[in-house]
Amino acid sequence: MANFVGIVVGFLNVYIIRLVAFSLPPRYPLNATWRKNTTDFDWNEMLKVLAPAKINLFLRVLRKRADGYHDIASVMQKISLYDELAFSLRSEGISLNCPNSNLPAAEDNLVFRAARAIFSYTGYQSGVEITLIKNIPTAAGLGGGSSDAATTLLALNEICGLGLKKSDLMKLGVKIGADVPFFIFGNCAYAGGIGDKLKTLKNIPKVNVVLINPQFSLSTKMVYEKLNLRLTKERINYSIPRFFAVGDIIREMHNDLETVSLKIHPELNDLKDILLRQGARGAMMSGSGPTVFGIFTDENSAKKAVEAINKEVSQRCLVFFAHSL
16 A cells, blocks of 8 residues: 555656646746735645746738738747746636736636636636736736736646647637737747747847836727728738847837837837937837837846836836846
8 A cells, every 4th residue: 555655646746747847938036026915825736837928029010901900020039027827726617816916807818718718629627726926017018918828728738638739729829819829839939920820930149128118008909900001912921030149139120010109109219218328229119019128238237227217217117127038
């Protein structure tokens, strides 16, 4: 009997190690203080996973499609600013907790929709309790909600033993949001189509970035609608840029959506100017905004810029340091 118990315990230890190790990004000091305020659940008994933000190193909107979406050409890069999710299996149902946040905890949350989608697709009969800690600003052009959904698909596929391939998860993900497949795909990619046609970009130079979020949101749908692109069935080809050095990234920085967002909120130009004054080699809005980011030559100069910018913007903005993954 003792030998049998030993074998079972050994199997469980190996299995838990395998779960924790699966495709998780490295831990990085977070810019949040949620740990001080969250005492109503035990994180030691949950599988904890990080969900990274992204920036667009460039973004061109090529055309409006008949289905209401837009074809884009973009380089998307994950960065070391993370939301945190915890997963605990239960007998039935999906329970989502978003402590210290005004996010919805049901149908309107992409995490809930991702869990429901993968359970429905696989016929999984049990349930899960999920806790989401938000550190990435919402509706900010950083893909936080899409990353949370992608992380949910990856985590539940693993801990529930569902056995889906990455391609299966990406097909599920695009039904939840256009950026979700990217967060399943990899750390850096060229994105075409509505953002779901992805190609790996290898040997991209690492970048250190400072992000400024003005603490208001921008609707992605509204920003795209204000582009006023004509409806067309014509396909537009766009060549993939080559990034051999940080200077190449600086030279290619461009965002078609920036012109729209800057008209709505001209003060975003001031945030770009602050980044440039503090030593950024280039500054731009990410996605549909309103978060702007600057690329710095090294980590030390970027962190010094964070300190200086925090003093300048006081409580008006959130300021983060991050690096590419």
